[in-house]
Amino acid sequence: MTRTTREWQAADAAHFLHPFTDFQxxxxxxxxxxxxxxxxxxxxSEGQQILDAMSGLWCVNVGYGQQALVDAATxxxxxxxxxxxxxxxxxxxxxxLAETLAxxxxxxxxxxxxxxxxxxxxDTVVRMVRRYWDIQGQPQRQILIGRHNGYxxxxxxxxxxxxxxxMHAQGGLPIPGIAHIGQPHWHEHHRTPxxxxxxxxxxxxxxxxxxxxxxxxxPENVAAFIGEPVQGAGGVIIPPATYWPEIQRICxxxxxxxxxxxxxxGFGRTGQWFGCQTFGAKPDLITFxxxxxxxxxxxGGVLVGERVARALIERGGEFEHGYTYSxxxxxxxxxxxxxxxxxxxxxxxxxxxxxxPYLAQAYAALADHPLVGHAETCGLxxxxxxxxxxxxxxxxxxxxxxxxxxxxHCFGNGLIMRAVGDRMIIAPPLIITRAQIDxxxxxxxxxxxxxxxxxxxxxxx
Ligand code: PMP
Numbered sequence: 414m415t416r417t418t419r420e421w422q423a424a425d426a427a428h429f430l431h432p433f434t435d436f437q438x439x440x441x442x443x444x445x446x447x448x449x450x451x452x453x454x455x456x457x458s459e460g461q462q463i464l465d466a467m468s469g470l471w472c473v474n475v476g477y478g479q480q481a482l483v484d485a486a487t488x489x490x491x492x493x494x495x496x497x498x499x500x501x502x503x504x505x506x507x508x509x510l511a512e513t514l515a516x517x518x519x520x521x522x523x524x525x526x527x528x529x530x531x532x533x534x535x536d537t538v539v540r541m542v543r544r545y546w547d548i549q550g551q552p553q554r555q556i557l558i559g560r561h562n563g564y565x566x567x568x569x570x571x572x573x574x575x576x577x578x579x580m581h582a583q584g585g586l587p588i589p590g591i592a593h594i595g596q597p598h599w600h601e602h603h604r605t606p607x608x609x610x611x612x613x614x615x616x617x618x619x620x621x622x623x624x625x626x627x628x629x630x631x632p633e634n635v636a637a638f639i640g641e642p643v644q645g646a647g648g649v650i651i652p653p654a655t656y657w658p659e660i661q662r663i664c665x666x667x668x669x670x671x672x673x674x675x676x677x678x679g680f681g682r683t684g685q686w687f688g689c690q691t692f693g694a695k696p697d698l699i700t701f702x703x704x705x706x707x708x709x710x711x712x713g714g715v716l717v718g719e720r721v722a723r724a725l726i727e728r729g730g731e732f733e734h735g736y737t738y739s740x741x742x743x744x745x746x747x748x749x750x751x752x753x754x755x756x757x758x759x760x761x762x763x764x765x766x767x768x769x770p771y772l773a774q775a776y777a778a779l780a781d782h783p784l785v786g787h788a789e790t791c792g793l794x795x796x797x798x799x800x801x802x803x804x805x806x807x808x809x810x811x812x813x814x815x816x817x818x819x820x821x822h823c824f825g826n827g828l829i830m831r832a833v834g835d836r837m838i839i840a841p842p843l844i845i846t847r848a849q850i851d852x853x854x855x856x857x858x859x860x861x862x863x864x865x866x867x868x869x870x871x872x873x874x
Pocket of ligand 1: 531532535564565645675703
């Protein structure tokens, strides 16, 4: 269908309600229409090439245009486009993927429960965790603890587990039985860069908030703790190395289940197959989505560790939960092709040993920019914190909207970076090369320069 950009925008504004969007404001401005992707680039309807440093929405890990994934989908659609697995049936794609996931997962994970998204996976967690404690004869263990500024999806349970204040303000959230603690975000509390020792101590302090919350609620009432190894949507908040092992100790001490939301961190993003492996945690449940299919088709799920799996299988009877598209054959076939590609190209090791460290170097260099208060990376995720005064780390006020200003310059200059408040974040495709990281860093610097000029002109400094 060939239409002009204006025609697309008019139809979009007339009919398409976008997620997390001020509908009226967008209709007035007009969407950017993305028409094509190849490798790490996308193109808009005006023909402009854009470096997609966000991998779509943290998901296109193998990049755009991978024929192997197209072929897998085509073949599966031809053979068996859909069948359910509710009534004592299964099909080869879902079985083979479950087997592969068990192989790739950390030790102790032999089972998977499928959904179609990260949100559905985290909804499954709420039901599965509570069911687990029922089976254990402790039905009062209902409460799941998440974190402020965590993100676990946008369904009722997903948004409740997450700690996004703006989301809780709409629709009567959080649902009952969900509590939150603070996030391990150094700069939320400190206006100094922090020495390694100070940051390590802060990691223990932030984990201690979990202990305090458990004591407040009564350990006998707490079912699970859920967190992202690195908070993605919250702004690429990378915890100190001391944080996750301490969280693990606290959960173990109270027998509480630990859930690692790997919807972003899973499948190589942090330089290991799963983020919990990078950060030294041994969760009981792992939720995944996005990178499992590189976003080519929707798929998500929960990897179920031995402790929970044994209870559900041996003593649980029927688990009254599931989705029409649990283990959708086309999605599973695409996931298998995607995981095969990640393995064949050794992308996880490449991120850990080559491109991840190379991006870290590029970010260390960007840290000298006058607008950048702090630059950090973990594998192929990165954050730049934009500040008014580099020496004192004085932030811009929210009225300035420095992140959105910077994002607009990126948008206008062939680069997708995301703004979360005053943090500019990236998560480029795992196939990105060193030369492309050089190009990415050069474009980021140019956009920072343009943002600085605008800040000077506008009297924001
Ligand atoms: N968990 C995390 C950590 C996420 O980043 C996201 C989505 N960004 C979700 C869950 C929700 O996934 P979905 O949008 O596929 O429902």
